[in-house]
Amino acid sequence: xAIEFTAERYVDEVLSGKQVACRWVRLACERHRNDxxxxxxxxxxxxxxxxxxxxxFFSVLRHWKGEWGGRPIQLEPAQQFxxxxxxxxxxxxxxxxFRTGYLEVGRKNAKTTTAAGIGLFLAFVEGEPGAEVYxxxxxxxxxxxxxxxxxxxxxxxxxxKQIITPFANNLHALxxxxxxxPLSSDYNSLDGLNVHAAIADELHAWPDPALWGVIKTGTGxxxxxxxxxxxxxxxxxxxxxxxxxxxxxxxxxxxxxxxGFWGLIYTIDTKxxxxxxxQDDDWQDExxxxxxxxxxGVSKKLSTMRQDALEAAAKPLELNQFLxxxxxxxxxAVTRWIxxxxxxxxxxxxIDEEDLAGARCYAGLDLSSVNDLSALVLVFPPDEDELYRVxxxxxxxxxxxxxxxxxxxxPYDVWARLGFIKLTPGNVIDYSFxxxxxxxxxxxxxxxxxxxxxxxSTQMMQNLQAMGGDEWVVPIGQGFASMSPxxxxxxxxxxxxxxxxxxxxxxxxxxxxxxxxxxxxxxxxPDKAKSRERIDGMVALIMGVDRAVRQMDYSKYExxxxxxx
Numbered sequence: 396x397a398i399e400f401t402a403e404r405y406v407d408e409v410l411s412g413k414q415v416a417c418r419w420v421r422l423a424c425e426r427h428r429n430d431x432x433x434x435x436x437x438x439x440x441x442x443x444x445x446x447x448x449x450x451x452f453f454s455v456l457r458h459w460k461g462e463w464g465g466r467p468i469q470l471e472p473a474q475q476f477x478x479x480x481x482x483x484x485x486x487x488x489x490x491x492x493f494r495t496g497y498l499e500v501g502r503k504n505a506k507t508t509t510a511a512g513i514g515l516f517l518a519f520v521e522g523e524p525g526a527e528v529y530x531x532x533x534x535x536x537x538x539x540x541x542x543x544x545x546x547x548x549x550x551x552x553x554x555x556k557q558i559i560t561p562f563a564n565n566l567h568a569l570x571x572x573x574x575x576x577p578l579s580s581d582y583n584s585l586d587g588l589n590v591h592a593a594i595a596d597e598l599h600a601w602p603d604p605a606l607w608g609v610i611k612t613g614t615g616x617x618x619x620x621x622x623x624x625x626x627x628x629x630x631x632x633x634x635x636x637x638x639x640x641x642x643x644x645x646x647x648x649x650x651x652x653x654x655g656f657w658g659l660i661y662t663i664d665t666k667x668x669x670x671x672x673x674q675d676d677d678w679q680d681e682x683x684x685x686x687x688x689x690x691x692g693v694s695k696k697l698s699t700m701r702q703d704a705l706e707a708a709a710k711p712l713e714l715n716q717f718l719x720x721x722x723x724x725x726x727x728a729v730t731r732w733i734x735x736x737x738x739x740x741x742x743x744x745x746i747d748e749e750d751l752a753g754a755r756c757y758a759g760l761d762l763s764s765v766n767d768l769s770a771l772v773l774v775f776p777p778d779e780d781e782l783y784r785v786x787x788x789x790x791x792x793x794x795x796x797x798x799x800x801x802x803x804x805x806p807y808d809v810w811a812r813l814g815f816i817k818l819t820p821g822n823v824i825d826y827s828f829x830x831x832x833x834x835x836x837x838x839x840x841x842x843x844x845x846x847x848x849x850x851x852s853t854q855m856m857q858n859l860q861a862m863g864g865d866e867w868v869v870p871i872g873q874g875f876a877s878m879s880p881x882x883x884x885x886x887x888x889x890x891x892x893x894x895x896x897x898x899x900x901x902x903x904x905x906x907x908x909x910x911x912x913x914x915x916x917x918x919x920x921p922d923k924a925k926s927r928e929r930i931d932g933m934v935a936l937i938m939g940v941d942r943a944v945r946q947m948d949y950s951k952y953e954x955x956x957x958x959x960x
Contacts, residue, residue: 409424415663417510422647440485446674449479450479452512452644453478455552456555479658481657482516494622499658500661505690518575519566523618531594531610532577532579537600538579541596545566558570563611578593579811590617592623594611595607599627600629604638628725630725638825639658644668645907648735663687667731687722688700730908732909732911742896748839755837757774759772760829760938761848770931772893785901785902791818795822796818805928813900844946871938878921878937884940885937910922915921
């Protein structure tokens with residue numbers, strides 16, 4: 396069978412259920428299949444020949460240690476899908492589609508072998524003149540792991556030895572001037588990098604994003620650079636690795652569209668990632684192990700996993716290690732509050748603001764800080780269909796938007812171009828724009844009340860009181876007593892399908908960021924410290940729900956035994 400169809404067969408078997416896979420892998424396969432059908436509309440296409448060439452290159456390579464030492468490398472179906480996806484997808488100008496990649500998979504699934512082969516292909520086969528390719532890590536010894544595999548592959552390959560000269564810490568092709576080297580933050584100097592590609596090895600172990608940033612800025616002069624992270628799960632949810640993972644999960648769930656970012660996550664399915672699950676996958680069920688280990692039974696031994704599982708069951712202190720190393724579970728990651736499946740279902744229908752003209756609504760206003768996003772969320776109580784409709788307004792200073800896009804890896808610029816974010820002049824929020832928009836909203840709809848965070852909003856509230864009256868603006872505390880009742884009400888509304896948010900991408904992103912914290916009495920509130928990124932729109936939505944529900948049915952909180960403020 397032709398090699399490219401082995402990769403496609405893997406996709407077929409994942410989507411049909413014949414190949415056991417976690418939800419993240421299924422979503423990645425759905426993304427690939429959907430792009431095959433509609434990608435040309437966005438300027439991307441799949442080049443079967445390019446995929447074939449990249450996969451065929453691995454047959455030139457040989458294993459150099461262990462039981463397979465000396466044998467040619469034969470890619471498994473999952474690996475063929477990785478390689479075909481990375482190198483088969485192109486942009487209309489013929490360059491490679493993907494510029495950033497993230498592969499997260501359990502230990503002993505041939506990550507190092509795959510990374511070494513990818514590095515060699517990028518450096519010496521892809522055709523980039525004077526390519527600089529690096530295997531990168533924060534420590535020199537770690538950076539040399541992938542490089543040393545690549546060097547041994549060169550030494551074992553008669554074809555590669557003709558064009559590549561191996562040195563202690565350098566692989567070099569005199570004909571093209573291309574090189575492949577290890578690179579770490581403790582290297583003598585990181586100046587003057589002109590990076591074609593970098594393989595970030597075990598990104599979960601990188602303590603800070605500095606090295607990633609240095610390497611990424613070194614790709615600016617290249618036509619089709621690639622930053623590729625290959626890692627197992629870690630424990631630091633504040634680091635660069637978890638940030639890349641989070642970004643990929645949003646792409647796979649359709650929250651963010653980024654045609655330049657590729658990735659796969661192999662892990663068991665857990666309620667942390669998928670709150671709609673009744674329970675986490677049973678970690679002791681061998682049928683689930685392949686979800687995190689696509690090469691189980693090939694490069695990874697089932698007997699080893701069985702023995703380690705027995706020890707984890709008998710020694711609870713070792714369970715986290717088994718979950719992280721073998722099943723690729725982040726053992727200290729925070730849990731999102733929003734169920735993404737139920738939330739997405741509430742965005743199925745578009746909201747036409749023209750149809751809401753003159754309708755009664757209640758607002759929540761979160762001004763955030765002067766140089767960050769500010770949010771106004773309108774909540775329209777139900778009429779005949781029991782749906783609470785949500786309309787959003789977001790503002791961001793224009794001058795720091797480009798820097799924020801680069802720093803946060805969030806498409807503020809795209810959202811601004813599409814009208815979901817309004818830009819204010821300068822590098823701080825000009826509140827007069829927000830006040831003017833609130834006046835427009837009040838003229839267009841029947842704006843009854845505006846709930847706001849009383850901290851840091853004194854001048855704005857005085858201006859709004861002058862505009863609409865003392866009873867128009869209602870201060871709402873941000874503690875458990877004030878936020879728990881409306882937050883629980885919002886949870887009930889979206890879980891019951893009685894919330895319509897119009898699929899606003901900025902609000903979707905903030906919903907995905909939201910983490911809740913509970914007190915001993917079971918009251919909850921948004922936890923801004925643990926939430927991954929901005930949640931201003933969700934805080935504004937909670938305050939809007941507070942005012943809408945109180946006015947529509949003031950007895951609701953008393954009936955449910957919650958606080959009445």
